[in-house]
Amino acid sequence: MNDESDELDLVLGKNAVLAYLQKQAQVSQDRGREAATIHKIFIADGMRPDGRIDAIKRAAKQERVAVVVVDRRRLDKMVTSLPGAENHHQGIIAQMSQVAPLQLSEFLLDLKESSTKDSKTTNPLVVICDQIEDPHNLGAIIRVAASAGAKAILLPERRSAGVTWAVAKSSAGASAVLPVVAIANVVRSLEKLKEAGFWIAGLSADAKQTHFEVDLKRPLAVVIGNEGYGLTRLVSENCDLHLRIPMLGQTESLNASVAAGIVLYEFVRQNFSK
Numbered sequence: 001m002n003d004e005s006d007e008l009d010l011v012l013g014k015n016a017v018l019a020y021l022q023k024q025a026q027v028s029q030d031r032g033r034e035a036a037t038i039h040k041i042f043i044a045d046g047m048r049p050d051g052r053i054d055a056i057k058r059a060a061k062q063e064r065v066a067v068v069v070v071d072r073r074r075l076d077k078m079v080t081s082l083p084g085a086e087n088h089h090q091g092i093i094a095q096m097s098q099v100a101p102l103q104l105s106e107f108l109l110d111l112k113e114s115s116t117k118d119s120k121t122t123n124p125l126v127v128i129c130d131q132i133e134d135p136h137n138l139g140a141i142i143r144v145a146a147s148a149g150a151k152a153i154l155l156p157e158r159r160s161a162g163v164t165w166a167v168a169k170s171s172a173g174a175s176a177v178l179p180v181v182a183i184a185n186v187v188r189s190l191e192k193l194k195e196a197g198f199w200i201a202g203l204s205a206d207a208k209q210t211h212f213e214v215d216l217k218r219p220l221a222v223v224i225g226n227e228g229y230g231l232t233r234l235v236s237e238n239c240d241l242h243l244r245i246p247m248l249g250q251t252e253s254l255n256a257s258v259a260a261g262i263v264l265y266e267f268v269r270q271n272f273s274k
Contacts, residue, residue, distance in 0.1 A: 010078065011094040014052040017041065020094065021059040037097045038065050044072040044091035056092070101182040104189055107152050108196050123219050123271055125264070126198070128154040130186055130235050131226040132256060140257030141224060142178055148264040152179040154221075156186055190238045193221045200239045202231050203259055207242035214241055216267045224260050 011017050020038055041060055047053060060067050075089050102110075111124060127145040132138050138155075145153050183189040190200050201214070202223040223239060225231035236242070245254060245262055254262070 009095055009097075011038070011096055012079065012089040012092070014050070014056065014090050014092055017092055017094045018052055018056050018059065020096065021056060021063060021065070024063055025059065038063070038094045039096060041065060041067045041092065041094045042070050042075055042078070043067060044075055045069050046072075047091050053092070101155075101180045102152070104154070104181050104183055104192055107179060107181045108192070111151060112196075123217060124198075125150045125219075125267055126152050126154060126181075126193070126221045127260065127264070128183075128186065128189070128221055128223045129156070130223050130231055131156065132224060134227055134256075137227060137256050140255075141260045144257060144261040144264055146178040148261075148268050150178065150264070152181050154181045154183050154189060157182050157184050186232075187234050187238050190221070190223075190235070194240075199241060201241040201243055201263075202236055202239035203245070203263060204231060204236065204242045205244060205247075207244035209242070209244065210246050211243040211263045211266045212246075214243055216270045220267055222260070222263055222267070224256050227256050 011020050017038075024038060038060075041056065043053065043056075057067060059065075072091060075091065075093055078093055079089055115124075125145075125148065127141065127150050129138060129141060132141065142153055193200065196219075198219045198221045200221050200223060201216070203225060223231060223235060225235075230236075231239070243263055245259055247254075
């Protein structure tokens with residue numbers, strides 16, 4: 001693998017690189033499933049002492065990943081083919097292999113097996129992105145979903161941002177730890193989730209009930225719609241619940257990732273508060 005790898009081979013930024021290294025260290029506990037593997041890490045010469053850099057070096061040594069100190073201009077050159085990445089590598093870039101994301105049937109089987117083994121399993125939460133196109137929005141949604149304890153994020157294979165360098169960095173490394181499930185057809189995937197016991201909740205500004213008024217103490221799949229026009233018609237029609245975030249000021253709508261955070265943490269409140 002050379003230094004001029006495309007965006008699918010690169011992870012940028014301290015948090016993202018550290019998260020992927022930590023995930024790599026856990027691979028042996030993941031039923032032997034193949035995972036993305038970091039092969040080499042490039043660090044800019046003259047980097048100031050930093051706790052995250054130290055942690056990266058320790059983890060890289062443990063995983064036997066080569067760490068190479070290079071001129072910062074070399075890092076800039078590595079990301080010239082990635083629009084907007086020039087000022088975002090923070091002096092560190094990791095090269096890694098990629099693997100296919102989980103399929104929905106595989107994820108549901110894993111979830112069923114883990115629930116069988118754990119008698120204290122709580123209601124599972126998953127997040128579905130319905131044509132989220134902004135990578136920074138997607139990264140932020142992944143970050144809040146991981147923080148709220150979601151089991152996975154489901155991404156359509158078409159008309160959706162993929163897990164690129166920008167998503168990995170915006171998620172602060174959460175994309176390394178939250179399973180990504182690729183779905184070819186959103187509506188069919190909703191049907192499969194329902195068959196597995198999930199209720200489907202879509203965020204909609206026109207919903208009659210707010211997210212405070214709906215009982216979320218159930219296996220829940222939350223659908224986040226497009227940044228501009230919200231949920232697509234067929235997806236909305238296949239939701240069991242429609243949730244509205246009350247808007248008390250003059251702002252008409254919220255950023256998709258902010259809306260996701262508000263609703264996901266209402267799920268957390270209802271399911272985990274004493």
